[in-house]
Amino acid sequence: MTVQTLTKAAASSADQPAEWWRGAVIYQIYPRSFADSNGDGVGDLPGILARLDHVASLGVDAVWLSPFYASPMKDFGYDVADYRAVDPIFGDLDDFDRILARAHDLGLKVITDLVFAHTSDRHAWFQEGRRARTGPYADWYVWADARPDGSPPSNWQSVFGGPAWTWDARRGQYYMHNFLPEQPQLNLHLPEVQDALLDVARFWLDRGVDGFRLDAINFAMHDPALTDNPPLPPGGKRTRPFDFQDKVHNQSQPGIVDFLKRVRALTDSYEGRFTVAEVGGDHAEREMQAFTMGDERLNSAYGFLYLYAPALTAKLAREGAEIWHGRDRQGWPSWTFSNHDAPRAVSRWAAGRDRKAFAEMALVLLMCLRGTAIIYQGEELGLPQAEVPFDRLKDPEAIANWPQTLGRDGARTPLPWRADATFAGFSTVEPWLPVDPAHVDLAVDRQEADPTSTLHAARKAVALRRRHPGLRAGDMTMLDMAGDLLGFTRGTGAERRLCVFNLGFQPENWSAPDGWTVVERVNTPKDPIKALPPLAGVILAPVG
Template sequence: MTHQPTPGPPARLAREWWRGAIIYQIYPRSFADSNGDGIGDLPGITARLDHVASLGVDAIWMSPFFTSPMKDFGYDVADYRGVDPIFGTLDDFDALVARAHALGLKVIIDQVYAHTSDAHDWFRQSRADRTDERADWYVWADAKADGSPPNNWQSVFGGPAWTWDARRGQYYLHNFLSSQPQLNLHLPAVQDALIDTACFWLDRGVDGFRMDAINFAMHDPALTDNPPAPPGKAPRSRPFDFQRHLHNQSHPDIPRFVARLRELLDRYGDRFTVAEVVGADSDREMKAVTADGRHFDSAYGFDFLYARNLTPARVRAAVERWPDLPGLGWPSWAFSNHDAPRVASRWAVPEHRDALARLAMLLLLCLRGDVFIYQGEELGLDQVEIGFNDLQDPEAIANWPLTLNRDGARTPMPWDHGAPMLGFSTAKPWLPIGPNHAALAVSRQEGDAASMLSLTRRLIALRKQSDALLLGELRVIEESEAVLAFERTIDGAQLLCVFNLGDGDPVWQPAPPDAWRIIERVGTGSGWALGPFGGLIAERNTIA
């Protein structure tokens, strides 16, 4: 009698490394300080990469570390090819990339192509002389006959989107701070310079880019006034909120520039690009800049980042906008980042924060698309209340107290509950440490099988072992007031993901229930009963 060999695990489906990837966002100022100045830096990141790798993620995304006056904390770039001294040197960056790659981590960095700092040499040359070779590299326009700005466009950070410059005798455009002049990407020479910048970082070994505010990259050259926005339910704290932004952003030539950039990236092999697109028309724009494999690989959705609550209807609406169709781009999802309040505070009252953080991590890792985890999310960090005297965020200061305070999500990472400044620095940090964060520090959670940190590692491992979670189709099968249920399927593999997004105790029953085996759960309850903010993943039983 011959014995048949025991079958091994099924072969995994081939995929690009980024498709279904888990990407960990690092905000350099707040991750780890190596030199005791109270500000995080590149050597600090390098020293803590073991923690990131231990999560099982595929890549890191670092917010800007480039030379900058830091009026918008690095998103005002003064030298696209330099490292700001507060973060270190280019050698420090190279060491970081080498260490990340040794740990199996890809490295993604921000690229800010819509604007520069007014301290950038390009802008200094442009404003100095209308005949300079870079005179038209920014958006300049004459005043109206009465001396007022060229049109009615408003800045995101408050006030007109135009600032008068006496040296040029013209206004220049800025969609954000007045110290962030708008580049003129309609000019081929500007596009060429930015593509050369991309080459510089690709040649240094980066594995991809997150493209900041890409839908602000081009304007209407006719400078047409924006129409008024209809009244909404939300209070308007900025003049920006009173307009429909049809002409200062979202120009139809943006995808053409994206296609040029994609041609470059394809020459470097398996690089990844994800676009940040925000605004009332973001769904259409995200699909335009990720279409047909000739643009960016993915788009960074804001469906959840500013959402005040998490409901089954909201999740369903978001995921069903990205079906698995030929030519349609690949989505990316995030629940928290450096611009949005942390979900543990935003989506739950204090007594439910731990349960909500666990459920949110389970849901995020079950979605079809790429997943972005913001530093500290693996610890369940809550939002920190920042008083006016401690604020650093220019938007929050300008619009206090009505606008979003981004600083509360940018506070220092808690490493060691027993160390000064929780191991982030030996000096007073640039933002206050969260009063609840010592109890959530890495040192507190490390080795505790019941901790949020251990759960995050377990859920990441489960996702990476499952082709259904990485690549499978997502089909919503129930959406009620509190319960969301969807299936993830691929090549015969089938998972059932069920979530109670409310604070009750519903019982959810699949049909037939004995066809499923529960393989992971969060929250209280047993079997198919889900306690407040509980969730589960079940696998369809195979029939011999």
């Protein structure tokens, strides 16, 4: 039986919960850096299609595709010029349909990004709206007059540096942008804008997608009064003007919840669809709860609790568990340790310890947390953050703030497929971002041939969650443990599992309690266990 057949059979097994996404494992693909099929140095949809068997072989439930829409690529696809078109650099709609069909044949769901807070300034809506202050699209973006002295309408700052306002001489007004000037802010207070965005979602749902990740959705609405943001209290790292403000007026608006209810009503009209919000910022915890509470809002949300954490600690894991305690009509969490917006976890957290051991322990821990797990491409290989020299940087934030903000490029470099091939088998020409030499030895083909590799450990970790329903959707109870030990239980009754990890730098005294037997271990000596080495983990089940 082939890997493909095995994976499809496992993915369609009857032990999956009715809500497939609850406790699912999702694999994020960043299309520009996954696989280049046509030798232009940029990953594309046919490249993804050719490598879907690799994703399926991991045993994951779904793939999430970062933006592939038509775009001038000022922010590499998160500046959408046409929501219904594939950018030619990636392929076309037929290529997308082929991915969808092949993924479904492999038992994989497909989730796409929806970027609803802003568009590209090349979008037809913005081009039409900037012509005049009257007309059908005149109010589809956030426009405002200058203050009497000509300065911007408010003190709001953009994520990428400088004011969140740019003067447009054609309209004689400022327009708002929370990110780049080339990413004008949509006016989601306008029902017509909401309707148009829901039509976009309907277009992709009709095509067969299984769900959406809503990008930066807490930025989707602004205070119409354009009230100045107050300053944050002193303290903390500040590399941009954006970091000095409490962003309560240019984001975090209560009307977002009503829009998300409309999104949920639409997706619920299609069977088995999933919605997850990306929520960052100073008030992420409060916003994630609001966006997912009850049965009328989004299914799930994830923030940056782990993504921006400088260290992986028991305290951090307990904090996450407390935030998502599972009571009071609370929504369902999603967790990711790495993605395209944050430095890779191995480089942030290994801190001089064995990177391979750390990567494998982190994968098992992610599979044990209560919530939907998201694996970022390359995490299954244990890739560290890539080194990208200044003259090769592409990320506008990194370029503007270098070296204080190293940016996102180091997490976006090409995936290494073949160690002995040119550019690690990603492309036949120089890729858009360089291949880090440190990644070559971690290429897929080399790890496939090594049964002790991180790739094989990743498959084992994902299979662990599938084999144990308590890890997939069970309750979570944190345990008081000494030192750097992290301990918790998942599930109840016969499905209860005890999970213990040593997140520290020194061995910790610990032995399995009576009545429990080890069902999985990582970086752990064989029985009897008297101590857990650094980066060790064990999963135990009740005896009998």
